[in-house]
Amino acid sequence: MSGYAVTRIDEIPKRDSWIPVRDHFGIGAFGVNAYHAEEAGGSVIGDHTELMSKHEELYVVLEGHATFTVDGEEVDAPAGTLVYVSDPAARRRAVAKEAGTTVLVAGAQPGEPFRISPWEESWKENREAMALYREQRYAEAAAVLRDALDRYPDSAGIEYNLACFESMAGSAAETVARHLAHAIALYPGFRDFAREDSDFAPVKDDPAIQALMEEAS
Amino acid sequence: MSYRAARLEEIEVIDDGRCPFRPVRYHFGIAAFGVNSWTARDAGDRIINEHTQEDDEELYVVLEGRATFEVGDEKVDAPAGTLVFVSPNERRTAFAEEAGTTILAIGAVAGEAYEPDGMELWAPVTPYYQTGDYDRAIELLKPVAEQHPEYPTVLYNLACIESLAGRPEDAIEHLRRSIERSNRSRTLARDDSDFDPIRDDPRFVELVG
Numbered sequence: 001m002s003g004y005a006v007t008r009i010d011e012i013p014k015r016d017s018w019i020p021v022r023d024h025f026g027i028g029a030f031g032v033n034a035y036h037a038e039e040a041g042g043s044v045i046g047d048h049t050e051l052m053s054k055h056e057e058l059y060v061v062l063e064g065h066a067t068f069t070v071d072g073e074e075v076d077a078p079a080g081t082l083v084y085v086s087d088p089a090a091r092r093r094a095v096a097k098e099a100g101t102t103v104l105v106a107g108a109q110p111g112e113p114f115r116i117s118p119w120e121e122s123w124k125e126n127r128e129a130m131a132l133y134r135e136q137r138y139a140e141a142a143a144v145l146r147d148a149l150d151r152y153p154d155s156a157g158i159e160y161n162l163a164c165f166e167s168m169a170g171s172a173a174e175t176v177a178r179h180l181a182h183a184i185a186l187y188p189g190f191r192d193f194a195r196e197d198s199d200f201a202p203v204k205d206d207p208a209i210q211a212l213m214e215e216a217s
Numbered sequence: 218m219s220y221r222a223a224r225l226e227e228i229e230v231i232d233d234g235r236c237p238f239r240p241v242r243y244h245f246g247i248a249a250f251g252v253n254s255w256t257a258r259d260a261g262d263r264i265i266n267e268h269t270q271e272d273d274e275e276l277y278v279v280l281e282g283r284a285t286f287e288v289g290d291e292k293v294d295a296p297a298g299t300l301v302f303v304s305p306n307e308r309r310t311a312f313a314e315e316a317g318t319t320i321l322a323i324g325a326v327a328g329e330a331y332e333p334d335g336m337e338l339w340a341p342v343t344p345y346y347q348t349g350d351y352d353r354a355i356e357l358l359k360p361v362a363e364q365h366p367e368y369p370t371v372l373y374n375l376a377c378i379e380s381l382a383g384r385p386e387d388a389i390e391h392l393r394r395s396i397e398r399s400n401r402s403r404t405l406a407r408d409d410s411d412f413d414p415i416r417d418d419p420r421f422v423e424l425v426g
Contacts, residue, residue, distance in 0.1 A: 004288040004303045006295070021276070025302040028327035029274040030250040056249045058241075060321060062280065062298070070220040080280070083222045084245040090219035104278060106323045110248035111330050 009034055009062070009102065015123055017044070021104070023120055030114050031055060031107040034062065037096035044096050044103050050088035052193040053117060055107035059083040059094070064101025066094045118157035118187045122148060126161055133161075138169035156187035164199035173206035180212055191215065221245055225254060225280070225319070231337060234344035236264050240337035241321070248333060250325040257282070257313030264320055267310035270303075275324040277301040277311070282318025286311045332399055335368025342374070351382035362391065369399035377411035385415045393424055 005025055012024045012034075019034035021027075031053075037044045044066050050057060059068070061081045068075040068083050070092045075083055077094070085092050094103055108114045119126060125148035132141035142165035145158050152158055163179035180200075183190045194200060195213050203209045228239040241252045251273070257264045264284060265277070277286070279299045286293040286301050288309045295301060295311070303309050311320060325331045338361045345354035358375045365371055372395035379388035392412075395402040406412055406425045415421045 004293075004301060004307055004309070006286075006293050006299065006301050008296075009298050009300055021300065025276070025300075027274055027276065027302065029325035030323060030331075032276060032323060056247060058245070058247060058252060060278070060280075062278070068220075068222070073220075075220070075222045077222065078224075080225050081222060082225060082228075082241065082245070083220060084247060085220045086246070087219035092220070106250060106252065108249035108325060108331065113328050113330055114325065 009104075016127070017042075018123075019102075020120070022116070028114065028116075029108075031117065032104065034102055034104045035094075036100075036102045037064070038099060040096055040099050040101075042096045042101075043093070044101055045092065045094035045105070047091060047093040049091055049196075050085075050107070051196065052187075052189045053107070053115075054088045054109045054112075054189055056088075056110060057085045057092075057105055057107040059085070060104045060106075062102040062104050064099070065097040066101050066103055067097050068092065068094045115187075118155060118160070118183075118190075120157075122152050122155045122158050125152075126157060129161060129165065133165060133168070136168075138165050141165040142169050142171070154186060156183045156190060159183035159186065160190050160193075163194075164197065167200050167203050170202065173203040173209055176200070176203045177206065177208040177212060180209070184212060228254075230256075231340050233340035234347075235266050236262055238340070242333065243335075243337040248331065250323060250331050251333070252321065252323045253337075254280070254319060254321045257284075257316060257318045259316050260313055260318075262313045262318075263310060264313045264318060265309065265311035265322070267308065269308050270305050270324065272305050272326040272329070273324040274305060274327055275303050275309075275322055277303070278321040278323070280319040280321055282316070283314040284311045284318050284320060285314055332401075333368060334370035335365055336370060338365060338368065339371050339374050342378075346374075346378055349381075351378050354378045355382060355384075355387075366394070367398070369395045369402050372398065373402045373405065376406075377409065380412050380415050383414065385418055388412075388415055389418065389420045389424065392421070396424060 012019050021032045035044045061077045061079050066077045071090045129141040129144040145162040159179045160183035167176045228244045230237045236255050239254045255264045279295045283296045342354050342358045362371045362375045372391045376388045376392035
């Protein structure tokens with residue numbers, strides 16, 4: 001695209017607490033999103049690592065007041081604070097200390113061209129499936145994503161979660177391996193991610209699964 | 218340590234004779250994208266220098282105060298909380314409507330790995346370059362280039378100034394080292410009038426191809 005685009009951050013349609021800034025502008029050079037908590041005590045940045053995308057992340061507290069926890073250490077972060085997390089393996093999260101807290105985060109992988117996160121395109125389907133997953137309704141969660149896969153046949157995010165849900169639903173290891181292999185082929189970062197993912201415990205002794213996880217990234 | 222935190226105002230300001238900026242990327246050592254911030258002293262200050270970015274996509278985030286952006290031929294009112302996304306090759310500048318107006322800019326090139334260029338390091342030398350005080354500019358920039366050989370743009374700009382100062386040997390050597398780091402320096406040098414004094418030098422011709 002050419003030219004420019006302008007918006008107020010609160011005018012971008014939210015996806016739950018997520019303000020999809022990158023997607024809104026169609027930015028292709030780096031990742032950038034914002035997250036908003038209405039209430040004090042609400043989660044602003046969910047607990048996660050960046051092992052999948054290997055991004056460095058810079059968090060910018062735009063308004064309100066957050067408490068970050070990075071690898072177990074607390075960081076007090078009022079508006080105007082920058083928190084830079086270089087290590088993709090570091091566990092990080094942030095909770096709102098004040099109502100109406102907004103945090104912007106920019107991220108990308110050093111030395112590599114930026115790639116859009118595999119979660120972005122299929123967030124609706126993954127959200128619906130994740131709600132079922134949290135209720136341990138694994139077979140139903142897998143059914144939602146099998147259906148979504150017809151619409152997004154090359155979505156690494158759907159393939160990965162489908163592999164997880166099939167595993168937890170007790171499906172054949174061969175089925176799990178097929179989806180996981182496709183997810184890794186589309187987005188190699190999923191290999192390291194899968195090694196740490198307890199969803200694959202039911203199939204961990206299967207030779208095809210072991211081979212997938214052991215190949216060099 | 219896997220993380221670092223700072224309040225924006227704790228990051229030391231660099232003054233290049235225009236609107237002083239805080240080198241956020243350099244402060245943290247971020248390697249994957251560029252990020253800087255500017256704070257206006259007074260209402261009316263030009264807070265973002267007028268420029269185009271040949272390849273970079275840039276997202277401006279108004280953190281405090283109120284700015285007016287001029288992009289292409291249009292004016293954009295941008296109070297705190299405004300995001301302005303500008304594609305490559307679009308001319309842009311911004312003025313502060315209030316003292317203390319603060320803008321954060323994030324940038325990188327789509328489809329390419331980010332290369333930190335070290336602009337934070339050569340920016341303070343810019344006023345000497347612009348006023349033609351090349352000897353002083355070289356005196357300031359040469360130790361920076363020696364200390365930070367990882368930044369191709371520092372070497373490139375040093376070569377430009379040495380060319381203008383009538384020091385062809387040094388200019389060619391520093392341009393060579395810049396091109397070794399980044400092929401973009403080669404492309405840039407072809408059309409850069411700073412190299413006019415050495416354009417016919419066979420070593421320059423060989424370098425830029």
